[in-house]
Amino acid sequence: MPVIMGTAGHIDHGKTTLIKALTGIDCDRLSEEKKRGITIELGFAFLDLGEDNRLGIVDVPGHEKFVKNMVAGAAGVDFVVLVIAADEGIMPQTREHLEICQLLGVSAGLVALTKIDMVDEEWLEMVKEEVAAYLEPTFLGGAPILPVSAHTGQGLDELKAELRKLVAEFKPRRRSDLFRLPVDRVFTMKGHGTVVTGTMISGAISLGEDVTLYPGSTTSKVRGLQSHGETVETAQAGRRTAVNLAGLEVDDVRRGDVLARPGSLFPSDVWDIELTVLESSRLPLKHRREIHFHHGAREVLARIHLLDRDELAPGETAVCQARFSEPMAGVWGDRVVLRSFSPLRAFAGGRVIGPAGHSIKRFSKDVELLGQLASDKPEEVASAQLELAGPKGVSFAELLTMTNLETKGLEKTLGLLGGQQRAVLFDKESRRYAGGALVDRLASGLLDFLAEYHRRESMKPGVQRGELASSWGRELPPKLMHYLLERLLKKGDIEADQEVFRLKGHKVSLASDQAKVRETILDAYSQGGATPPNLKDVLESLGMDAKQAAPVLRLLQDQGDLVRIKDDMYYHAPALNGIRESIIGFFAGHEEMSAPDFKDITGLSRKYLIPVLEYFDKEKLTVRVGDVRRLRKRS
Template sequence: MPVIMGTAGHIDHGKTTLIKALTGIDCDRLAEEKKRGITIELGFAFMDLPGGTRLGVIDVPGHERFVKNMVAGAAGIDFVTLVIAADEGVMPQTREHLDICTLLGVETGVVALTKCDMVDEDWLAMVTEDVRGVLAGTFLADAPIFPVSSHTGAGLPELRVALSELADTFAPKRRSDLARLPIDRVFTLRGHGTVVTGTLIAGSFAVGDDVRLFPTDKRSKIRSLQSHGETVEVSPAGRRTAVNLAGLEVEDIERGEVLALPGTLFPDTVWEVELLCLASAPRGIKHRTEVHLHHGTREILARVHLLDRDKLEPGETAVCQLRFPEPMAGVHGDRVVIRSGAPLRTMAGGRVLTPMARKLKRHTEETSALLAELAATTGTALVALQLRRAGTEGLGFARLMTLTDLESKALDKALASLCDKGGAALTDREGKEGRHYVHGDTVAALATSLAEFMAAYHKREPLKLGVSRSELASTWGKALSPKLFHLMVERLLRAGKLATEGDVIRLPDHKVSLASDQAKLRGILLAAYQKGGLTPPNIKDILEPLDLTFKEAQPVYKVLQDEGLIIKAQENMYFCAAAIKALIEKVQAYYAAGATDMGPAEFRELTGLSRKFLIALLEYLDKDKITVRVGDKRQLRKR
């Protein structure tokens, strides 16, 4: 597996000279670097180790003015070689670089005591003892210390063996999916065009891949790839990679942007981060303090929003929110470093928990409980937590990839497990961000809400059989996606908690309840229309003897319609539903006997109706899609 080693240490302690002695590659490529004799930008090299592993090397600047460049390089390393000059010992940037590596999650490495040819044995022993004391309690507490001289070559063979053993046994934690390359260089190569470089921290890139720049979402395609000076078809995670991009100019790209596959990152202006304020920090971090945030190869101003306290003291850890002036693209588990503004100094750092967060209220029990849960939760439980937080909006598979520590196969398994146990529900199989899910608690809450809505509706509209699906969607379901609305209705129908008649939805035990006078009117109306058949009485003739207006009787008419006993053919013209059914059968038999069309005359002969009812019924048959009008004739609609 590819491995990246990075250097760290104070300015002029011989980092670049040591790398040249080990690899034969001079990492200082800029004219200004050679003129001033100091490293300004990141340098890159590689070393072929005895075991056959090609070790990538990132050389970082040691000057305090270029710490931001150092952080950009250290963000992509697997282990560190801490370089300390034997003639000077531990210096300010030695300590700061060590802090930065700690905050970035580096867990192992070696120590190189350079310039050992410039001191005597007693001095070297004293410096070694001092270094061991400084490293106590750090991740390099037990690291081997190698006195070396890049000038004479002393100690270099032993250091090479140690690096080889470390590289061969080290198993870096990298995702095989979610390909990301934080960009640290952008330049033009004659004959090729725009090239970006960086450390591929996850996934892989292949020639021909469609890619995007985040957070800008600019589009491109990979023309070619190089790794350690060799042209390759595929570059895996852990490799220093140069990507030749199509369709973009140098000015279109900024250092700090992230190259990734389309639809895999979701930039946001609010992150939740588990933040450690260094015990060595000169002061704590107050709520709303503006800081310099380093993430990957990007530096940006951010405000620290402390949610459960007013100040994060040195040595304390807290989950807080970082808010940015523009969107940032991150993934759960990413590391960040925070430096103060004046003077510039590394103060804190930690890991990203939620790279797409909603603003939270401070000093509430609910927020405090959530923060504690976020810091302690991983795996399937984290999937469930993020789904619960998403509420009715839910989350797509691609977004869940960035919000959890799970790769795609593990996430599939986690979601399947949650769905089986009722902890999640699949709402859309082909969403914009892949399969879409909501939390099981959200489904339960929506089911309760829908049942309550229907109960209130029936109480408010006792004479209505129920509510149409479209009306239900535009009222109760107006804040839901169409897929989630459909899921909820169908779930309750299958569970017998809702019933449907045609397009009307109701509670299973709901029946239209009429007052005694309305029940009496229902009987009168039904009898009148059953008797009238296809020649029903005028509404006025029915209601005038009862001293009722149509407005007063209309609710009872609606009940009869909902019950499927009468049909409204035209305004103020109703027919007995059974008579209409018999008519439709007669019309279908007419066509089945060989007729191809039917005009008003044929319809009159078939039914014996007067023009008053004839035209209304012909138009109703068209509206009910039994027939279709062609000129003055009707043909049987082909279904």
């Protein structure tokens, strides 16, 4: 797998000169760099190690004013060569660069002790001992310390041999198949247009593919690719890559933008992060402190919100939130560096555990769940992401960024969680998931709601789907609401009559006086048949008004005993069905039916005739054509 090497070290310790001696490539390309004799911008080179093994190299500036450029370059490296001049030894940026590499998760490398032609043997041995002692508690403790001279060539072969050995033994960090290239340089190439370069940190990209620049939404197409100086059709992760973008101007691209596939990243102005303050920091990190936040090749202002304390002391680690001045596009596990305003130096860093920050209240129980996002177990991370996302759920594409798993790995993890009922696929079309514990709580809440509804509306057979969605389920995605109902129906906890839902075994319960009212009204309309009584007269006999009788009338309709024709006109359902059959029978021998025809076959007076005809028009049994009715054609 391709490997990227980065340099680190104090200004004028010979990083760029050493790279040129190793590769023949001068990384100082700017006229100002050549004039001042210092590296300002990132430089790039490659070293052929044999057997088709080409090592990518990122050369970083050593001056304290350009540490932000150093961070941008170091963000994509796999291992580091710490360059220390033998005539000066350990200097301020030696220390800061080493700390930045530590914060970025770099865990391997070696030391190049340069300018040995400028010191004697005794001094050289003393410096080697000093460097070894200083590095002992760091990730470079015990790493090879190789004396070299870029001017005489002494030690270069030994350095190359050690690099070859390091690359052969190096195990690159796990990379997902999500294509991402943080842009650290953008320029125009005559005859080609806009070109962006960066270290491809994951995935692969091919000629002709559509791409998007995040955190914005600028889209383009890949019209050309170069990897380690060679033109290719497909570029792989772990390589320095140049991408020629179609239809874009240089001003359309900002350093720190991330090139990825459309719809694959989800910018947010809040991130959850696991943060460590360096032991060398002079002061603790206080809640809501504003800092310089470095991620990939981007630097933005951010405010750090501590969630379980008021300050984070040097050497301590905690989960917290970074709130940005502009949206950022990241992935779980990305490394970040925090730099203070005064003095302007790196003092903390860590990794992203929630690239779409969650709504977390300080000192709440959710802070503990947030800590689960820092787990090394993918199923624990995915489960916590689902629970923290709440009812809106998370799509498969979002989960790829929230777990940094390969596609197959995420599918396997979700399958495992699904078997444990910790993940629920509630929207198959959009591949959207919710946390299992959350769904259980929602299902229990829905049952409680139905129980309360039955208590409050004892004369209703249940609650309509629309009413349920607009009241209890108003904050839920419709697909999740549907999933919950289907799940409870399947388990037998609820029953449904078309679009009306009720608890299993629920029966309409009437008080004794309400039961008497129901019987009286039903009896009156049953006796009335095709010429039903006036509702007002029926209610006067009961000593009631329409408002008092409304629940019983609604129940009679819900149970299918009465049918409301218009306003206060009701029909006993069997009587209305008889009229329906008479109409259908008439049309068996006729094409049209006039109002007089309808009166002849039913004997209805005008009081009932017109409303009943209009009712059957609304019911789509008949259709009015001029002054006659015709039977609607049925499929």
